[in-house]
Amino acid sequence: MSTSKLAAMLAVASLLASQPVTAADAGGAIIAAQCNGCHGFEGASKGAAPALKGKPAQHLSRSMKDYKSGKAKGSIMNRIAKGYSDAELDNVAKYYSGLK
Numbered sequence: 682m683s684t685s686k687l688a689a690m691l692a693v694a695s696l697l698a699s700q701p702v703t704a705a706d707a708g709g710a711i712i713a714a715q716c717n718g719c720h721g722f723e724g725a726s727k728g729a730a731p732a733l734k735g736k737p738a739q740h741l742s743r744s745m746k747d748y749k750s751g752k753a754k755g756s757i758m759n760r761i762a763k764g765y766s767d768a769e770l771d772n773v774a775k776y777y778s779g780l781k
């Protein structure tokens with residue numbers, strides 16, 4: 682990853698971390714800062730990674746748990762999903778599904 686891209690992601694992460702989050706999305710927005718590099722700002726990707734914005738939370742949660750368990754085979758998501766607890770995956774799924 683390029684240094685400028687990393688710097689931009691860290692800037693987004695610190696911005697999100699400094700904003701008050703409600704109990705419902707606690708953690709979700711912060712985790713999402715680690716996903717937006719591929720999935721686009723607020724998950725509205727137009728690139729290689731699929732858009733996540735506004736998709737049903739259940740679908741997003743299920744996909745990530747399937748990557749985590751190895752039931753679904755992706756190019757990169759298997760490794761990424763393994764880095765999060767099921768509760769964290771649920772939180773980030775809720776966060777993306779709530780974006781309009």
Ligand code: HEC
Nearest residue numbers: 715716719729730731741744745755756757758759761773
């Ligand atoms: C390095 C780039 C990259 C990062 C970082 C990344 N993803 Fe992905 N994501 C992908 C790609 C590419 C796919 C398509 C499946 C595959 O090839 O692994 C995908 C697929 C998905 C899907 C399935 C979408 C669908 O509609 O079925 C979900 C959900 C998802 N990612 C969530 C996340 C979350 C949440 C994070 C952050 C914790 C994240 N991704 C971080 C590249 C990335």
